[in-house]
Amino acid sequence: MTRRTPFAARSTRALAVATAALCAAALAGCGSDSDSDTAAASSLPPAPAESALADVCPSDLVVQLQWQPQSDMAGVIGLLGPGYSVDGDAKSVTGPLAFDGMDTGIDITLRAGGPAIGFQSVPSAMYADDSIDLGLVHGDQLIAAAKDQRVVGVTPLLQYNPSILMWDPETHPDQQTIADIGQTDETVVVSKDQIFPQWLVAKGLLKESQLDRSYDGAPARFVGDPSIAQQGFANSEPYTYENETPSWNKPIAYEMVKDAGYDVYASNLSVRADRLDEMTPCLQKLVPMIQQTGKDYVAAPDAINTTIVDWVSQDTSFSPYTEGEAQYSAQMLKDEGVIGTGADGVWGSYDPAKAQSIVADLVPILNDGGADLPTQLPADQLFTTEFISGDVR
Numbered sequence: 599m600t601r602r603t604p605f606a607a608r609s610t611r612a613l614a615v616a617t618a619a620l621c622a623a624a625l626a627g628c629g630s631d632s633d634s635d636t637a638a639a640s641s642l643p644p645a646p647a648e649s650a651l652a653d654v655c656p657s658d659l660v661v662q663l664q665w666q667p668q669s670d671m672a673g674v675i676g677l678l679g680p681g682y683s684v685d686g687d688a689k690s691v692t693g694p695l696a697f698d699g700m701d702t703g704i705d706i707t708l709r710a711g712g713p714a715i716g717f718q719s720v721p722s723a724m725y726a727d728d729s730i731d732l733g734l735v736h737g738d739q740l741i742a743a744a745k746d747q748r749v750v751g752v753t754p755l756l757q758y759n760p761s762i763l764m765w766d767p768e769t770h771p772d773q774q775t776i777a778d779i780g781q782t783d784e785t786v787v788v789s790k791d792q793i794f795p796q797w798l799v800a801k802g803l804l805k806e807s808q809l810d811r812s813y814d815g816a817p818a819r820f821v822g823d824p825s826i827a828q829q830g831f832a833n834s835e836p837y838t839y840e841n842e843t844p845s846w847n848k849p850i851a852y853e854m855v856k857d858a859g860y861d862v863y864a865s866n867l868s869v870r871a872d873r874l875d876e877m878t879p880c881l882q883k884l885v886p887m888i889q890q891t892g893k894d895y896v897a898a899p900d901a902i903n904t905t906i907v908d909w910v911s912q913d914t915s916f917s918p919y920t921e922g923e924a925q926y927s928a929q930m931l932k933d934e935g936v937i938g939t940g941a942d943g944v945w946g947s948y949d950p951a952k953a954q955s956i957v958a959d960l961v962p963i964l965n966d967g968g969a970d971l972p973t974q975l976p977a978d979q980l981f982t983t984e985f986i987s988g989d990v991r
Contacts (some may be wrong), residue, residue, distance in 0.1 A: 616834055642679060642694065642701035651695065652703030655880035659695060659704055661867075662733040665712040666721050666916045667691075667906050669899070669927040670833060670865060670936065672733060673755040673892040673946070675909075676902045677706055684912040689714035691909050697887045710916070712815075717791060721747040724870055731877065737863040737953075738793040740980055741960050745971055748880065749983045750874055751866030753885050753946040759864040760832040760936050761863060764839075764852035766824035773851065776858045779827050780804045788829045789813040793964070794855045794862075797830075800963045803858060817919065821845045832934070833927035841922060862956055862980070863948065864936075871979075878984075885985035889946035892937050893990060899928035930981070945990045953977040 682693025719744035940947035
């Protein structure tokens with residue numbers, strides 16, 4: 599596809615915002631045929647120079663999500679200003695990119711991932727479609743893509759992956775950990791794109807013969823056969839299975855893969871390696887905004903949760919996402935430090951030593967699965983601290 603000129607003239611919406619501001623300054627009425635996005639955007643005050651993005655970012659910044667909108671993506675969804683418009687066909691939402699209640703001068707488009715993009719990886723989508731500027735990529739998938747579809751993480755929305763393996767405590771009363779599952783012949787249902795099951799097998803915590811890679815996100819398999827274990831997320835399934843799954847509606851037991859030793863940065867805001875230089879002026883301003891938005895979400899999640907629930911409600915292809923799940927998720931992400939500071943006390947930061955340890959641990963395991971990655975892969979080719987502001991603490 600043809601790439602958009604990144605920093606060309608501002609969008610029609612942004613131009614209308616400027617026109618509206620001039621009209622207001624002249625205390626004169628201005629007629630307009632502009633859409634509701636423009637009208638809403640023009641009600642926002644313009645951002646100061648340090649937060650203005652029109653001269654350094656694409657006029658419509660396109661971000662590919664890794665799944666349907668949910669609370670663990672708050673760092674980018676929280677940039678979506680009022681007057682946004684949902685496109686059910688494109689599985690996306692577009693609106694003014696707002697920060698600290700002000701209009702930065704550009705739009706942001708967020709595209710759902712997972713089933714919305716045929717379950718392809720986000721790096722694959724980014725390399726197939728030049729209109730995507732940035733993507734959310736889990737750290738293991740970022741490493742796996744390093745040979746042919748290298749992307750560079752510029753800030754992690756999540757300090758670690760909240761993935762879990764879950765089981766029925768009534769059927770398996772003696773199971774406490776993932777390692778306990780590995781001592782049985784219990785089937786473990788996971789999705790084909792997940793890398794952590796491969797790691798669990800390599801570490802001797804599960805057996806390859808236990809894995810069933812047909813998980814599709816629906817609860818029917820687990821409800822119908824509680825003898826199995828299944829993947830999930832700590833900020834979702836423990837709530838939805840107990841409160842929003844009528845055929846189950848009781849607690850589940852689980853262990854986070856992080857607690858089994860799989861400590862990988864997750865939901866990394868990432869840019870294609872061949873576009874890093876081009877996007878640098880934009881990222882210098884944008885990344886600190888995303889760090890601050892994540893911090894603000896932990897302190898006061900309700901506004902962003904409302905946006906997420908509203909977006910999901912407007913697209914019937916998405917799995918339902920209720921206010922109750924959003925509230926549960928926000929509390930869990932806070933309490934467990936999933937959205938939180940790094941070891942240096944900075945929100946959305948990387949520890950280079952940890953990043954290198956993750957790479958060194960995963961490369962041989964991925965290569966055993968046919969990835970053909972370089973045996974010596976410097977982490978600074980995949981994760982950069984260049985744009986992270988040490989002031990967001």
